Amino acid sequence: MHLNTHYQALHEQYLFSDIARKVNAYRSEHPDAQVISLGIGDVTLPLAPAIVESMRKAVEEMGNAATFHGYGPEQGYPFLREAIANEYAQRSVALEDDEIFISDGAKSDLGNILDLFSADNAVLIPDPVYPVYVDTNLMAGRSIRYLKADKQNHFLPMPDPDVCCDLVYLCSPNNPTGAAYNREQLKAWVEYATGKGAVILFDAAYESFITGDDIPHSIYEIPGADSCAIEFCSFSKMAGFTGVRCGWTIVPHNLRSGGMSLNRMWLRRQTTKFNGVPYIVQRGAQAALSPEGKQQIRESIAYYQQNANAIHQMLTQAQIYHTGGQNSPYIWMECPGKMASWDFFQRLLAAVQVVGTPGAGFGKNGEGFFRLTAFGSHEQTEEAVRRMREFFQMREDGRGSCVRF
Amino acid sequence: MHLNTHYQALHEQYLFSDIARKVNAYRSEHPDAQVISLGIGDVTLPLAPAIVESMRKAVEEMGNAATFHGYGPEQGYPFLREAIANEYAQRSVALEDDEIFISDGAKSDLGNILDLFSADNAVLIPDPVYPVYVDTNLMAGRSIRYLKADKQNHFLPMPDPDVCCDLVYLCSPNNPTGAAYNREQLKAWVEYATGKGAVILFDAAYESFITGDDIPHSIYEIPGADSCAIEFCSFSKMAGFTGVRCGWTIVPHNLRSGGMSLNRMWLRRQTTKFNGVPYIVQRGAQAALSPEGKQQIRESIAYYQQNANAIHQMLTQAQIYHTGGQNSPYIWMECPGKMASWDFFQRLLAAVQVVGTPGAGFGKNGEGFFRLTAFGSHEQTEEAVRRMREFFQMREDGRGSCVRF
Numbered sequence: 066m067h068l069n070t071h072y073q074a075l076h077e078q079y080l081f082s083d084i085a086r087k088v089n090a091y092r093s094e095h096p097d098a099q100v101i102s103l104g105i106g107d108v109t110l111p112l113a114p115a116i117v118e119s120m121r122k123a124v125e126e127m128g129n130a131a132t133f134h135g136y137g138p139e140q141g142y143p144f145l146r147e148a149i150a151n152e153y154a155q156r157s158v159a160l161e162d163d164e165i166f167i168s169d170g171a172k173s174d175l176g177n178i179l180d181l182f183s184a185d186n187a188v189l190i191p192d193p194v195y196p197v198y199v200d201t202n203l204m205a206g207r208s209i210r211y212l213k214a215d216k217q218n219h220f221l222p223m224p225d226p227d228v229c230c231d232l233v234y235l236c237s238p239n240n241p242t243g244a245a246y247n248r249e250q251l252k253a254w255v256e257y258a259t260g261k262g263a264v265i266l267f268d269a270a271y272e273s274f275i276t277g278d279d280i281p282h283s284i285y286e287i288p289g290a291d292s293c294a295i296e297f298c299s300f301s302k303m304a305g306f307t308g309v310r311c312g313w314t315i316v317p318h319n320l321r322s323g324g325m326s327l328n329r330m331w332l333r334r335q336t337t338k339f340n341g342v343p344y345i346v347q348r349g350a351q352a353a354l355s356p357e358g359k360q361q362i363r364e365s366i367a368y369y370q371q372n373a374n375a376i377h378q379m380l381t382q383a384q385i386y387h388t389g390g391q392n393s394p395y396i397w398m399e400c401p402g403k404m405a406s407w408d409f410f411q412r413l414l415a416a417v418q419v420v421g422t423p424g425a426g427f428g429k430n431g432e433g434f435f436r437l438t439a440f441g442s443h444e445q446t447e448e449a450v451r452r453m454r455e456f457f458q459m460r461e462d463g464r465g466s467c468v469r470f
Numbered sequence: 471m472h473l474n475t476h477y478q479a480l481h482e483q484y485l486f487s488d489i490a491r492k493v494n495a496y497r498s499e500h501p502d503a504q505v506i507s508l509g510i511g512d513v514t515l516p517l518a519p520a521i522v523e524s525m526r527k528a529v530e531e532m533g534n535a536a537t538f539h540g541y542g543p544e545q546g547y548p549f550l551r552e553a554i555a556n557e558y559a560q561r562s563v564a565l566e567d568d569e570i571f572i573s574d575g576a577k578s579d580l581g582n583i584l585d586l587f588s589a590d591n592a593v594l595i596p597d598p599v600y601p602v603y604v605d606t607n608l609m610a611g612r613s614i615r616y617l618k619a620d621k622q623n624h625f626l627p628m629p630d631p632d633v634c635c636d637l638v639y640l641c642s643p644n645n646p647t648g649a650a651y652n653r654e655q656l657k658a659w660v661e662y663a664t665g666k667g668a669v670i671l672f673d674a675a676y677e678s679f680i681t682g683d684d685i686p687h688s689i690y691e692i693p694g695a696d697s698c699a700i701e702f703c704s705f706s707k708m709a710g711f712t713g714v715r716c717g718w719t720i721v722p723h724n725l726r727s728g729g730m731s732l733n734r735m736w737l738r739r740q741t742t743k744f745n746g747v748p749y750i751v752q753r754g755a756q757a758a759l760s761p762e763g764k765q766q767i768r769e770s771i772a773y774y775q776q777n778a779n780a781i782h783q784m785l786t787q788a789q790i791y792h793t794g795g796q797n798s799p800y801i802w803m804e805c806p807g808k809m810a811s812w813d814f815f816q817r818l819l820a821a822v823q824v825v826g827t828p829g830a831g832f833g834k835n836g837e838g839f840f841r842l843t844a845f846g847s848h849e850q851t852e853e854a855v856r857r858m859r860e861f862f863q864m865r866e867d868g869r870g871s872c873v874r875f
Contacts, residue, residue: 066636066669067588068727072735107540117533120750124529127714128522134713135512169574169745176743177582180609183472200742204585231471264471308532308539308749322473330477337605338581340574344713345525346748 071206078196080426084410091414101449102420103376103437108305110368112349113361116304119352123345134344139336141167141313145347148354149313158285164328166314166335167342167350170306171270171299174314176201177338178266178295181330186231191222193241193427193434195268198234215430220244220388220397224257233258235284236268238275241427241436242397243389247279251287258293264320264327265294270312273303273366274373275392283315291317295327302394304353304362311342311350369394372446373439379450383457394439397424401457406435417452476611483601485831489815496819506854507825508781508842513710515773517754518766521709524757528750539749544741546572546718550752553759554718563690569733571719571740572747572755575711576675576704579719581606582743583671583700586735591636596627598646598832598839600673603639620835625649625793625802629662638663640689641673643680646832646841647802648794652684656692663698669725669732670699675717678708678771679778680797688720696722700732707799709758709767716747716755774799777851778844784855788862799844802829806862811840822857 088100112120126132140146146165153160168174175197184205190198192211202209210230214220220242224233235254238245246254258265267284275282283298284290299312306312320327352358377390380398387398400409406423413419413435422438424431439446493505517525531537545551551570558565573579580602589610595603597616607614615635619625625647629638640659643650651659663670672689680687688703689695704717711717725732757763782795785803792803805814811828818824818840829839844851 066591066667066727068730068732068735069586069588072586072730072738075738078741109535109538109540111535111538112532114533117529120529120532121526124522124525124750127517127525128519130514130516133514133516133710135514135710136712172745173743181474181477183474186471197742204739204742262471305538305540307541307745310745310748322471325473325477327473330473333477333480334609336483337602337609338578340577340712340715343715343748343751345529345750 069204071204074203074206075200080422084420084422087411088414088420098418100414100418100420101441101445101452103441103446103449104420104422105438105440106422107307107440108302108365108369109440109442110305110365112305112309113353113358113365115352115355115358115361116349119358120345120349123348127345137341137344137347139339139341140332141165141342142344142347145351148351152354153283153285156282156286158283160285160315161318163332164315164317166316166331167347168297168312168314169310169342170301170312171268171297171314172197174312175266175268175297177334178297178314178331179205179207180334180338181327182232182264187229189228189230189233189263191234191236191239192429193220193424193431194234195236195240196427198266211428213430214242214244216386216399221246221250223250224254226257226260229261230263232264232266234266234268236270238271238280238389238393239395240271241395241422241424241431243393243395244397245275245277245280245392247277248281248287251281251284251290255284255287255290255293259289262322263293265290267294267296269296270299271302271393271395272298273362274370274394276370277392280392285315285317292319292321295320300350300353303366304350304358305365306350306353309346309349311346368443369439372441372443375446375450376437376439379454379457383454385457390439396437396439398435398437400424400433400435403433406432409435413453413456417456419449419452474609476609479608479611480605485827489825489827492816493819493825503823505819505823505825506846506850506857508846508851508854509825509827510843510845511827512712512845513707513770514845514847515710515770517710517714518758518763518770520757520760520763520766521754524763525750525754528753532750542746542749542752544744544746545737546570546747547749547752550756553756557759558688558690561687561691563688565690565720566723568737569720569722571721571736572752573702573717573719574715574747575706575717576673576702576719577602579717580671580673580702582739583702583719583736584610584612585739585743586732587637587669592634594633594635594638594668596639596641596644597834598625598829598836599639600641600645601832603671616833618835619647619649621791621804626651626655628655629659631662631665634666635668637669637671639671639673641675643676643685643794643798644800645676646800646827646829646836648798648800649802650680650682650685650797652682653686653692656686656689656695660689660692660695660698664694667727668698670695672699672701674701675704676707676798676800677703678767679775679799681775682797685797690720690722697724700725705755705758708771709755709763710770711755711758714751714754716751773848774844777846777848780851780855781842781844784859788859790862795844801842801844803840803842805829805838805840808838811837814840818858818861822861824854824857
């Protein structure tokens with residue numbers, strides 16, 4: 066047989082294993098050190114009681130012949146699609162139930178959606194970036210052009226009318242930068258995509274962290290987006306579902322090309338290559354959108370937001386340039402003294418035993434930046450913030466060994 | 471953007487909606503008729519108590535910070551991969567844990583595995599067939615050659631040394647025909663694949679129904695298969711997981727081509743485009759493989775097997791050619807009197823109000839055949855068998871309106 070040789074173009078991802086290796090090395094040299102990680106990319110709070118109760122009930126149903134559920138609809142149970150449609154309706158986004166497809170998470174669908182597109186499409190991907198966008202396109206042999214996100218554009222690159230593309234990835238609020246597009250900026254992107262006949266693949270996985278009124282939670286809040294955008298969203302960060310696995314993808318009926326409906330194509334893809342999300346999981350997701358569940362998950366999000374805000378405040382006081390921390394669980398900071406991101410990683414670890422993620426791991430433009438996350442406990446985050454504040458004050462005071470930025 | 475125009479080559483699947491429409495039409499004309507379906511392709515018995523208990527416990531764990539599980543390994547938790555490896559070990563198949571990938575079901579992986587192969591591969595697919603094999607290849611624009619399964623080869627086509635291919639699908643015990651390859655036959659397939667440098671995509675989703683000693687449960691029971699086969703299996707029919715969603719895929723380390731390891735490629739594919747199966751589901755699957763769980767799921771399988779056997783006995787007595795019913799929940803019968811399969815469908819429905827699936831819906835060679843399934847209740851299956859026996863006796867006796875085959 067002949068293999069898909071495009072896999073040879075992939076680079077192995079060593080970012081998180083490299084971090085773990087370096088932290089372990091530090092720990093073995095300093096067995097008494099209290100290392101705190103602000104690099105956690107996973108939720109840590111447990112599922113909300115309403116979700117647990119709903120899943121517990123669903124498990125019982127599965128053990129009873131009268132209430133057992135076998136194969137469900139590949140695109141998800143109507144009860145969950147309706148609950149999601151209601152959420153969008155509250156933001157004045159009118160969706161039909163069959164424009165909503167329940168997924169086992171945004172990552173799967175962000176990869177699988179590429180099945181619908183020709184391999185000769187040109188793809189525009191921001192840098193720094195969530196590596197899945199790049200790798201899934203490399204696997205299919207597509208040519209990628211990078212969209213430079215940097216300090217100048219506050220890590221929110223805007224469309225260049227001179228650059229053509231077929232597909233463009235936007236993630237807002239962004240991973241890794243935490244930066245979030247406002248309404249005007251997204252409007253410009255919708256206009257660009259409409260003009261170029263491009264499709265925006267809009268990753269909204271962090272929308273539940275948005276607090277600013279001017280930051281859209283959905284690309285469909287922008288008129289015309291339903292003809293040029295597919296949206297991916299997830300219960301992962303919203304309801305702590307990273308180990309439960311549930312998300313959704315919106316493919317509007319208005320998204321068409323050459324007589325083909327992308328909604329119908331995606332339905333065909335999913336009914337052929339997917340068998341739906343577990344009944345138990347869908348009942349849990351439904352509970353997350355119930356009045357009681359929403360109240361409870363809001364408390365968890367507020368908990369993480371408090372962490373994000375503490376980091377944001379500390380960096381602001383230290384006059385360190387950063388994006389995110391507001392509208393996002395991620396904080397993307399400039400490494401002080403123009404340090405390279407791995408150098409800063411080592412320096413921070415050695416000086417105050419705080420771990421983060423070097424920005425260089427997210428692409429060329431991540432060099433010189435550093436990602437912190439809000440998913441730790443209050444206690445750990447506060448302690449890390451205290452230590453980092455001290456670290457940055459030492460720089461101002463000119464004291465200590467870690468000051469020569 | 472440019473779409474994947476191969477989707478235009480797909481035919482819509484109307485088989486089950488056509489059946490539903492015809493049954494509904496019959497019911498509205500005969501409101502008092504007691505229609506029985508022997509066409510059910512889904513399990514009907516509830517989950518075993520050991521599975522329910524394990525999932526209930528896992529749900530509680532998820533509601534507790536100390537026992538909460540976030541992102542798990544994309545390839546599955548070690549506890550489940552080890553449990554599966556132990557099952558194989560009992561059949562003298564030695565697998566390393568990292569050759570086992572936990573999936574959300576055989577259907578997903580049967581489709582997604584094609585990511586690893588070049589689109590110019592030639593594919594050999596049996597006819598009649600589970601439509602997913604065909605559609606997933608058409609979506610990628612691969613050229614398909616069909617492998618004729620018919621009465622002559624007892625619906626177990628053997629390799630033709632004059633035909634070359636890169637990929638070949640084998641499903642044993644088969645859906646829709648219920649036919650199962652014996653050891654000698656699979657050996658011939660492994661030799662063929664080895665000789666041609668082809669990969670066998672072996673769908674073992676129905677292996678738990680095997681009773682015959684000479685029928686391998688896994689392709690890896692055949693020496694050399696670990697260099698030429700990928701195996702897909704599932705908890706769906708084995709443990710009633712059609713709505714729970716868990717399966718596994720074996721990609722052996724020995725499967726290599728041009729210096730590339732398919733195991734490493736699949737790991738890369740899964741870590742990039744998949745985020746693993748829910749923790750709760752994996753705990754349920756683990757319980758299905760516990761001594762207590764195995765005892766309980768064996769009882770459910772025995773229940774279905776009793777149905778399959780009743781149908782098999784009835785057809786044997788009526789001297790109607792059929793495959794399956796042994797080693798399989800499916801029975802594939804020749805329509806009497808050389809009737810076309812949709813004609814037989816209508817005749818059986820009109821005469822004795824029993825519903826099955828016309829073989830023509832599974833491919834060209836399905837014409838003239840009819841699929842019955844064992845997933846109904848004992849009561850319904852026994853009643854359907856009684857009616858069909860009467861129906862076939864009427865034929866012998868020359869009585870009634872339904873006899874002119």
